[in-house]
Amino acid sequence: MLKKICFALLALSITASGALVATQASAQEGAQVSDAATFKDFGEKAGLVKIMDDFMAGLLKDPRTKSSFENVDQQRVKEQLVDQICAILKGPCEYKGGKMGQVHRELGINRENFNALVEQLQFAMDKNNVPFSSQNKLLAVLAPMHRVIVTQ
Amino acid sequence: MKPIKNALLKSPACYVAACLCAISANVAAQTEPKTSTPAPAAADAEKSGPTFSxxxxxxxxxxxxxxxAGGGLTPWAIIGGNGTxxxxxxxxxxTQARANDYTLNVAGAMVGLFDRVELSYAEQKFDTREVGGALGLGNGYKFTQKIYGAKVRVAGDAVLEQDSWLPQIAVGLQHKENDRGDLLRALGIKSDRGTDYYVSAxxxxxxxxxxxxxxxxLTKANQTGILGFGTNTKDKYKxxxxxxVAYLLRKDLAIGAEFRQKPDNLGFKENNWxxxxxxxxxxxxxxxxxAYVDLGNIVIKEKQKAPYLSVQIGF
Structure with missing residues (x-):
């Protein structure tokens, strides 16, 4: 019985992952989630505004991210993040900020800082009841940005 | 530590490990050039002391x-510990797995270096309980196996490279020493020591x-080495x-399933797990x-199934 379950799960996951590889969009600038319904799970644009408020508050509390955000125009960063994530989630928004690589080039961000930021985003999404699977769809698009954001 | 040192020096394991480290150091040097000026965020991290987790x-x-580092039955390409x-x-x-007629206890520790190299030590105690008595070895007869592990991440990033098909890939070895050599040899088993080599993606x-x-x-191990390595008639690596496979239900909760194919070289039937x-x-x-593990036949007891509990504390 256990054998059958294991084999079924393995076969399923291998098929699923194969399909995913085939459909996954390359996460360059302008990459989006594949599923437009995800935007609703974030509470659309109004939900994103709340999530970004909580996100920024978390970033300013976390010693691993604080220095990157305490001396910037936080309101503007939040607005840009709302637009950027809204666009990634296929919402009716346009991100007008700079390219990720250019924006982060001089910031000296290391992998620890990057992971801490992801963690704070997870906390903010949890707080606003975004389903975990939808959180991961967004993170799947954001994660490859480490290549241009992490410079240390 | 002396016996392992000698064993490692005699075995090809140390050469492989040394090569792997040299390769990985090269890879690291080529792909992760250090910038000379400390930037604000890094400087801040330094101020707050060494960072973990x-x-x-x-x-x-x-x-x-x-x-x-891995699942319960199989190593993954992930480097253990929380370090970046x-x-x-x-x-x-x-870890304890208590099957119908046997109990396995394992304790160990590992260190993960720069998300590149993992070094580990584990000690397994396999308690035959009443089976030991039935075999004339005495109730509660135990096999103890020491396992020295090394793993090197050679490519990829399992978590962040979400737009790439490339998995995280690591190569590793597990050198195992069993304390019941005399008994094992009397059973026609070739050796009480062996080294498994693996590639994980x-x-x-x-x-x-x-x-x-x-x-x-690649292994010659009988029942993962609890019953030694090879037999007098079959002693080749295969x-x-x-x-x-794991499904993440929440960021702190995952469910999954595993399998592990195993050699079957002994007179006692050995099954996949x-x-x-x-x-x-x-x-x-x-x-x-x-976990709930199906271990199949072990020596004279078939259909062994075991609830499995493992606790890990990381930094």
Whole structure:
């Protein structure tokens, strides 16, 4: 019985992952989630505004991210993040900020800082009841940005 | 430590390990050039002292029964501990699997260096309980096996490279020493020592919250080495497949299944192993894994099934 379950799960996951590889969009600038319904799970644009408020508050509390955000125009960063994530989630928004690589080039961000930021985003999404699977769809698009954001 | 030192010096294991380290150091030097000017964020991190625990929750895996970071039955390409590429991490673990007629206890520790190299030690105690008595060895007769592990990440990043098909790939070895050499040789088993070599590929498909691992292991071990290595008639390395799949339900909770193909060289039938598991990380440093393992036939007792509990504390 256990054998059958294991084999079924393995076969399923291998098929699923194969399909995913085939459909996954390359996460360059302008990459989006594949599923437009995800935007609703974030509470659309109004939900994103709340999530970004909580996100920024978390970033300013976390010693691993604080220095990157305490001396910037936080309101503007939040607005840009709302637009950027809204666009990634296929919402009716346009991100007008700079390219990720250019924006982060001089910031000296290391992998620890990057992971801490992801963690704070997870906390903010949890707080606003975004389903975990939808959180991961967004993170799947954001994660490859480490290549241009992490410079240390 | 002296016996292992000698054993390692005599075995090809140390040469392989040395080569792997040299290769990985090269790779690291080529792909991760250091910038000379400390930038604001890094400087801040330095001010707050050494930093640990920077990996994302549950992405470091748990500890396999042989002490390597992975699932319960099989090692993954993940480097254990919570350290990122600028940090050192580590973990300790304790595992018990209590089957119908046997009990396995394992304790061990590992250190993860710069998300590149993992070094581990584990000690397995296999208690034959009443089977020992039935075989004339005495009730509670135990086999103790020491396992020294080394693993090097050679490519990829299982978690962050979400737009790439490339999995995280690692190569590793597990050198095992069993304390019941005389008994094993009397049973026609070739050796009480052996080294397994493996390649693992691990990929997190974040878009669907699924983690998949595949491992190919070269081994001569009978029942993972609890019953020694090779036999007097069969003493060649062969490749065996292992696999894990996990579904992340929450950032602190995963469920999954595993299998491990095994040699069958003894007169006593040996079966492939299977399990289903739940892994829970109540905090960033602690994970608890509950599993149910189908071990098949072990020596004179068939259909062995075991509830499995493992606790890991990482930093």
């Amino acid at each position: 920077s990996k994302l929750l549950l992405t470091g895996g748990v500890t396999n029964i042989e002490g390597s 590429k600028e940090q050192i991490g580590g973990s300790v673990f304790y 691990t990929k997190l498909f974040l878009n669907s919250s699924i983690l998949v691992n595949g491992t190919v292991r 490749a065996y497949a292992e696999g894990s 299977y399990d289903v598991f739940v892994a829970y990380a109540p905090t960033k440093n602690i994970s608890v894994t509950l």
